[in-house]
Amino acid sequence: MHTPTDPALTASTGPKLIASALPNMPWQERPAGDNEPMWRHAANPIIDRRPFPGADRVYNSAVVPWKGGFAGVFRNDGRNGLPFLHVGRSADGLAWDFDHEPILFRQADGSIKQGSADYGYQYDPRVVPIDGRQYVIWCNDFHGPTIGLGYTDDFETFHQLENAFVPFNRNGVLFPRKIDGDYVMLSRPSDSGHTPFGDIYLSRSTDLIHWGRHRYVMGASGPGWWQNLKIGAGPAPIETSAGWLLFYHAVTKLCNGLVYSMGVALLDLNEPDKVLMRGDGYVLTPEMPYETTGLTPNVIFPCAALCDGETGRIAVYYGGADTFTNVAYTRIELILDWLEVHRIR
């Protein structure tokens, strides 16, 4: 793995992804004549309604490269409306097979927790590989929403760690490597309801149990209205030679409800609470039927990204309208060029 001080990076021309090659990741070229910084997979949604028995909506979910293919942890809302987490496996990152039973998390004392008997709900997972272990972060019920944390080494057995924070908090997202010897997590402190506020904070830990040295990263603000209500981290920050690339959800409130768009920012590699650049407009906003129509209209909610370090390709997985799972694409040089031009000055 490269480090920020790697001379190979300072000698390179143009920003690069600091990532392994992933030639089999999902990919489509930008359509001719399209000048947007991101473009949608032509066959979205990749996961439609009712993808397996007992699953009404699978969305806001997380995927990683796994054993030559892909694996992930998926949010499934069942018929009683409660969300739980399921394992999915895929050869191409687009067509998924799901475990029909929710994930069982082993506790430190050997007991197992599962489903509504032990959890009120579990939703919006992220999966972040750090030093070869797959960490799972999700919004966990602990007298209200907070950040649940666990890990797996095989997508068969899952171990649960302590909740990272006291309620209320959502959108826990780990960085994919330690920084200065610390695990680093972004999160969005919130209320117990539908949260009419939300800023992104950063916390550090040496053991994934005790979290502290909290820093403010950025808040709902900026020119225009699209990100004026709340914002929250999306996929794990993507390491590039120019900084950590962060896709995030950004929310505004209109007379018909909330609208969730996707924004992009660049954080300092060594001091990731420092924002180097932040877009003055969204890179994706609800337009397609699988974003504007569903359980919650007008929601784009990114939770995962795959990258190919060889070609600079990036695929972002996002929930649509709290109902569908979708993919959108960009390239590292395109998105950083766009950010440079469209940064808040």
Ligand code: BMA
């Ligand atoms: C957020 C979370 C997400 C959801 C979004 C839009 O607060 O609950 O799971 O996608 O609202 O409803």
